Amino acid sequence: MDGTRITSKADWRCRRAETRELAERHVYGQKPAKPATVTGTVSSSSITVNVSDQGRSASFSAGVQLPSGTGPFPAVVVVGGLGADTSTIRSAGVATISFDPLAVGREGTPRNNKQGAFYSIYGASSSTGILMAWAWGVSRIIDVIESSGGNILRADAMGVTGCSRYGKGAFTIGVFDQRIALTMPIESGSGGVGAFRSIATExxxxxxxxxxxxxxxxxxxxxxxxxxxxxxxxDTHQMVGMVAPRGLFIMDNPHVDWLGARSGSVAALGGAEVYKALGAGDNITYWSDVQDGTHCAVRSEWRTPLQQNLQKFLLKTGNAAGTMRISSRKAGNLAEWRDWQTPTLTDGPGTTPTTPPTGGPSTPPTGGPTTPPVTTPPTTRPPTTPPVSGACSATVSLNQWTGGFVATVRVTAGSAPVNGWTVSMTLPSGASVTNVWNANRSGNTGAVQFSNVSFNGSIAAGQSTEFGFQGSGSGTGMSPTCSAG
Structure with a gap:
């Protein structure tokens, strides 16, 4: 990675492989390739897995609960029996697989004497951490489902979920197996979704x-x-990006400081830029705007987006757009960490990739970032604005819910480059700006203005940049205008 920016989706596939190599080498440890022999069985109540490699063997099993109806069924692996609401999952027509991660990578063991099925094959002194061992175990479960004939469970419609330490595991599983169509980590904390650089300052x-x-x-x-x-x-924003363009639903708890939800939102916002670059911005949801602070509680706020994600990515019966609902209690500010802009990757051939489109988070200011405003960009992409004559133009796209909205504003240069811009608009009666990202703001109600920040003021002729803001009330009817300079 020498700083060359990538330009195509083909480039991203190579960049993803490079990012994976760095993540394995420095964060998780190596995930070995599929073993020489993987066999097992799938029934309506259980899965057995038998693995042989390098003259060693190991076995483990998982429980299965089917929904009503006729299979084969999509399935969600529930790590450690603790994750998204299993009754909602099965009610949607999706099976659940109860995976005991400790059978594959046991907790409570010293690093030089790790235990479990993974280490029975690769050695007790393996430098691979148990999160990656758990990911290896779920990959072997999918191998068995693939070879079972697909009469009971569908290997092409798999999801994973887990909470707390098992949320760390669910995230790692989804990052490192592209057969996982929907990844749903919950309250994963330090070592999970939360950006490492941000955790150190939170x-x-x-x-x-x-x-x-x-x-x-x-x-x-x-x-x-x-x-x-x-x-x-x-950093973990790049791991979030590695899940793209597959489904990702991150759930966080802003009421428990230990869980580092602010850093989780930083990683989600950074990784969402990869989704946007791939044209898949609607495939990621981050939700920490919840009332109940109980760790790993089943929350009513998550039920509808859970159903929507199951329908979209596993059942293929829905197309709801993802969203960012970030609690004001623990809101990360991506602008404090990034000095890069997001490319739109083309479908054609590009350059040999050497730098991920997300870049790396920059070192925070001395003393760490100040408490940021809520940064909640929507995942609904605004319409493309064609090049226009004159200085600049602006369009707005809304993602609304009862009592609030998120607006994404695209600023487009005309026939000449723009060096600095200001967007003006009048908010509807009763609406108020509560948070903004990638722009400076003047005013909260009525007539408001937004101006560029340091990294997005220069726009080449015919090109665009985006900023966004969250508001209370309704955003319907806003008509932005743009002035350059």
């Missing part, structure tokens, strides 16, 4: 050294970065 969040030492979740190599995550060549 008051009350579990320190990286604590997460590394609590259990051998992360790979042994991560020990070099617990006190200096800025030296990592990769």
């Amino acid at each position: 008051s009350g969040a579990q320190p990286l050294s604590s997460a590394y030492g609590e259990q051998p979740w992360l790979g042994d190599a991560f020990s070099s970065f617990t006190g200096n995550p800025n030296s990592l060549p990769v």
